[in-house]
Amino acid sequence: MREEFLEELRGLVSEATDQEGALRLVCQLIMETIPNCDWVGFYFLDPDNEEELVLGPYVGEPTEHERIPLGSGICGMAAESGETLMVDDVQAEPGYIACSPDVKSEIVIPISKDGQVLGELDIDSHTLAAFGDEERELLEEACEIIAEIL
Numbered sequence: 001m002r003e004e005f006l007e008e009l010r011g012l013v014s015e016a017t018d019q020e021g022a023l024r025l026v027c028q029l030i031m032e033t034i035p036n037c038d039w040v041g042f043y044f045l046d047p048d049n050e051e052e053l054v055l056g057p058y059v060g061e062p063t064e065h066e067r068i069p070l071g072s073g074i075c076g077m078a079a080e081s082g083e084t085l086m087v088d089d090v091q092a093e094p095g096y097i098a099c100s101p102d103v104k105s106e107i108v109i110p111i112s113k114d115g116q117v118l119g120e121l122d123i124d125s126h127t128l129a130a131f132g133d134e135e136r137e138l139l140e141e142a143c144e145i146i147a148e149i150l
């Protein structure tokens with residue numbers, strides 16, 4: 001599954017003509033490939049206000065959190081630190097920003113280019129501890145590929 005997924009992802013990235021459309025297809029591919037994903041989306045640093053993240057393409061239920069200040073929530077913390085954050089139980093995480101009461105666990109992977117964090121991939125699951133080291137490694141590799149179209 002790993003190699004096929006990365007191959008398909010490289011294909012989407014290399015054929016991308018419209019960034020937004022390509023990123024939405026990437027979200028769909030992740031949703032179909034990685035078990036227990038219930039919301040997959042991107043947040044990007046606002047070029048006009050680098051203290052805030054802005055919601056990008058996503059698949060899943062609409063969220064009211066279209067802007068997240070750097071340092072706030074799991075998304076804001078991951079973007080600020082530049083490190084992947086995996087939360088097995090969001091209810092136990094101080095600062096967690098709830099999008100849906102059904103969400104139980106979350107992983108956020110920053111996307112960097114030339115040493116600068118540009119945004120992140122955010123995945124929510126309705127299953128506790130849905131993501132582990134295997135998913136983390138795969139998604140970090142995926143985010144390096146995705147960075148090519150940013």
Ligand code: SME
Nearest residue numbers: 063073074075096097099
């Ligand atoms: N849960 C995130 C907010 C974004 S939604 O999951 C789409 C957070 O705590 O930053």
